[in-house]
Amino acid sequence: MTATLMANATTCGSGWMPPSEDPGASLRAHPAGGPSRPRLRGEHSVRACVLTVETAGPDSHLLLLGEAQASLSHDPPRLKVRLDAPELAQIRAERGVDFDPADLVNRTIEVQLRTGLRQRFGRGAGVQAKLMALLSLGQIPLEAELERERTLQRLRLEGSRFGPDTWLEPEDLHHIALVVSEHGEARRDVEHVLQPLEAAGLLRLHRISASFEEAGAERSLAEALARVTSLHAEYGLSATLVCRGGGPVEAFGPLNSYAVARAATADRLPNLIVGVGHAGTPRTALDAVAARSEPTPTAAAMLVRHLVERTGLRAERALAAFDAAIEEDLGAAGRIALARATTAFDAALQDLVTAAEARLRQLDRAVEQSLLLGLSAAVGGITQEEPDADPVEVDPPDDTEDDAALSEALALVIATDTGFIVTRAQHLSAGLPLLLQFPDGAVPVRVDPFSSTAH
Numbered sequence: 001m002t003a004t005l006m007a008n009a010t011t012c013g014s015g016w017m018p019p020s021e022d023p024g025a026s027l028r029a030h031p032a033g034g035p036s037r038p039r040l041r042g043e044h045s046v047r048a049c050v051l052t053v054e055t056a057g058p059d060s061h062l063l064l065l066g067e068a069q070a071s072l073s074h075d076p077p078r079l080k081v082r083l084d085a086p087e088l089a090q091i092r093a094e095r096g097v098d099f100d101p102a103d104l105v106n107r108t109i110e111v112q113l114r115t116g117l118r119q120r121f122g123r124g125a126g127v128q129a130k131l132m133a134l135l136s137l138g139q140i141p142l143e144a145e146l147e148r149e150r151t152l153q154r155l156r157l158e159g160s161r162f163g164p165d166t167w168l169e170p171e172d173l174h175h176i177a178l179v180v181s182e183h184g185e186a187r188r189d190v191e192h193v194l195q196p197l198e199a200a201g202l203l204r205l206h207r208i209s210a211s212f213e214e215a216g217a218e219r220s221l222a223e224a225l226a227r228v229t230s231l232h233a234e235y236g237l238s239a240t241l242v243c244r245g246g247g248p249v250e251a252f253g254p255l256n257s258y259a260v261a262r263a264a265t266a267d268r269l270p271n272l273i274v275g276v277g278h279a280g281t282p283r284t285a286l287d288a289v290a291a292r293s294e295p296t297p298t299a300a301a302m303l304v305r306h307l308v309e310r311t312g313l314r315a316e317r318a319l320a321a322f323d324a325a326i327e328e329d330l331g332a333a334g335r336i337a338l339a340r341a342t343t344a345f346d347a348a349l350q351d352l353v354t355a356a357e358a359r360l361r362q363l364d365r366a367v368e369q370s371l372l373l374g375l376s377a378a379v380g381g382i383t384q385e386e387p388d389a390d391p392v393e394v395d396p397p398d399d400t401e402d403d404a405a406l407s408e409a410l411a412l413v414i415a416t417d418t419g420f421i422v423t424r425a426q427h428l429s430a431g432l433p434l435l436l437q438f439p440d441g442a443v444p445v446r447v448d449p450f451s452s453t454a455h
Contacts, residue, residue: 041116045135048079048111050104051246052278059085061101063131068108068248081113083131091134106281108138108248144249144282147256151285154258155265166266167291170238171314173307175204177228177240179221182209186245186297190275193301202308203238206231212244217254225263232269239271239304242286243297246278255284264289275300372419412437416444 048065056062065079083101092099112133118126155162176194180187197203210224211217228240242264254260255276264272264286274290275297287293294300413422414435422428432447 043112043114043132046079046111046113047108049108049246049248050106051078053101053105056082059088061088063101063104066247079129081111081129081131087131087133095134095137104137105278106246106249108250110135138249144253144256144284147253148283148285148288151256151258151261152288155261155289160262161266162261162264162289164291167271169310170271170307171311173203173238173304173311175206175231175235175237176304177206177208177231177237179208179210179224179228179240179242180297181212181244184245186243186275189245189296189298190241190243190301193298193305197305197308202312203304206235206237212254213247213251218257218259221254222259222263225260225269229263229268237270239273239307240269241273241275241300241304242290243275243300244277245297246281249282252277252281252284255286257285261285261289266291273300273303368419372414372416 046065047068049068050063051066052064054062054064061083063081063083065081067077088101111131112135113129114132115127115129118128178187178190178194180190191205194203194205198205206228208224208227211220225242228237231237232240263269266272270291272290273292273294274287275294276284276287278296281295283293292300292303294303414420414437415422416433416435422434428434428447430447430449434445434447436443436445
C-alpha cells in the first residue's frame, strides 16, 4: 500500500504516527486493540520529507519524517522512523558506500516502512516504525539554484548592499523584528529561546506573520519585509529575524525570488539574520543577502540571545570602569584635599609659632620695661636723696691696670632712658644717663663730653 503523510494524521506516543489512509482517524475512532490494530501493523510505502536525522548508535539513525507537501496546518504530522545497521548496509549496497543518512535532510523520499504497536508504561499503546528500504530519493531542483544565482547577479548589478560585510553588531540590542509563519515549529523554537529575555524586559519582539509556501508566499514575504522596514524607521531595529522550519527543497523557492531578496537588502533591513530549514538545507538567495545566515531557527534565536548577553557584559564592564573612574577621581580629590589641609595646617601652625614668638617678645619687652621702671624708680630715689651730688666722673683705666680686675669690678652698664645694656663706648653720647650695676650695688651716672681712645 502506498500512502502519503497527510495533514490530518495524529502524532502518537513519542513521535510515532501510523502511515495509512487517514490513520489518525482510525486511531481516534478505535482504541488500541480494536479494529484498527491490523491496519497499524504491516509494511507500507510512504512518500515524505526528511526533517531531521539523529544518530542512535553505531550505524543506527532516527529519521523524523514530515509532509512531502506542507499544508501549513497548525500541528503538521510527524513520524519518527528507525534506520538500523542492516537496512543501512542494504541502502549503501544499492546507492554507494558513501551514502550518509544526514544527506537526506530536507529531501523528499519514498521509503518502505514496517509499522506496529507497542505498549508504553502509563501512556497506553503507541505506534513505532522502522525503515526497511529507500525506494526513491528526490533530487535538488536545478531551477532553484539557477533562480538564486540570477537574483544575486541582479542585486550586484544594481549595487545593492548585502551579505556578511553589512553586519554591524548593535551596542544596545532591544527592538527585534521576527518574520515567521504564524503556525509551526519555527515560531515555537524562536520564542522558546527569546521569550525569557522579552519577559525580563531585555528586548522587544515585533512579530510579523508571513506565508513561506504556496502561490502567495513571494508576495506575503515581500509585504512582511516592507512592514519590517516601516518598523525600523519607527523604532530603529537592532536586528531582524526571518525563520522557517524544514521541508522539501522545493518549498524554499520563494526565498530565491528577486522581490524577496531585494526587500531584504541592507539598505532596507540592517542586521538581517536568516534561519531557515536544517543543517542540510541548500542555501537560498535570502541566506546570501542576510548579514548572518544560521542553519536553523533555533540557531538564529541563539545568536540574538548571545548578542543580548554580550550587551549585558559590555554594560557590566562599563559600570565597573565607571566605578573605577569614580573611585580614582575621589581618591585623587581626597589626596588633593589632604595635601591642601596639610599645607593649611602647616601654615596655621607657623602662624601660631610666629604669633607666639611675637607675644613672647612683647612679654620680654614688658618684663624688661618693668625692670627698667623699677631701676628708674630706684635711681630716682637715690637722686632725690642726694640732689646736690656732683656727677661722678669716670677716668679711663691706665695701661697698667689689670683687665680682669676691671671686668670683675664693672658688671653692667645700662642706659636708664631706654633700658638697653651698653656694651661699647661708641654707643654713649653726652648727657646720656646711665646706671652702673656692680656686684654690690647700682650707681646712677651721666656721661659728660669725652674723647674715647681705642686700646
